[in-house]
Amino acid sequence: MSLYSVMDIAGSAMSAQNVRLNTTASNLANANSVASSAGETYKARHPVFAPQLQQALQGGPGQSSMRQSSAVGVQVLGIVESDKPLVMEYAPNHPMADENGYIYKPNVNAMEEMANMMSASRSYQTNVQLADTTKQLLSRTLRMGQQS
Template sequence: MSLLKIFDVAGSGMAAQSARLNTTASNMANADSLASSEATAYRAKQPLFSAVQQQVTAGGDSSPGGVRMLGISESQAPVESHYEPANPMADTNGYVYSSNVNPVDELVNMISASRSYQNNVEVMNSAKQLMQKTLDLGK
């Protein structure tokens, strides 16, 4: 594998972790949201990823592996209902519905995604330093 393809692989990993951080931030922002029905309550979202294998074409060229985002899935965990008849968002029975976001899980996701992003940055920096040292050998 060419050294330049390391940047493609690490870059796809960084893009994946960035998407993960964005969905986690969205979940955290909506953790305390209320809705007037179970169907309209905010549900936690998670990105879906797939590993991409390195592929060699007939001409000898190869496309690097990495990570590809398949989409975003919505949690099927139940939402909680609270009896608050004075709330303006309450349904006819006096219930409001909160999101199914677990802030502790989202915090763990955020820390994990941040560290994975940082690891990909370190891979890129190491590859850059190796290339720089290789160029310095020619001087």
């Protein structure tokens, strides 16, 4: 695997973590929203990732296990809504209450979202450091060729 492939992998990972940070920010921004029905209530969203390993694997046993030109990265398959139950709260005096006096709140757990945000941020930071180290290695390799 070349150092350029490492940059592609780090780039795909940073892009995936950016999606994760954006969905987490959206969840936190809507955590305290209120609706008058379950259908209108915001539902927590989470990205689904898949390693792109199948694209990089080649042939069967006995053959080279990785193609030289292909990098194994991360792919965002999509964003799914959480299937956790919504929070129903009895608040008959609330202006958004339904005919039974209930308001509906999102199924967003702020603690989980903060943990997701910290994890995504750390992962993003790790991949930035990986890309920087790779850049330094490429630069040193080029300088070695100049000294000869």
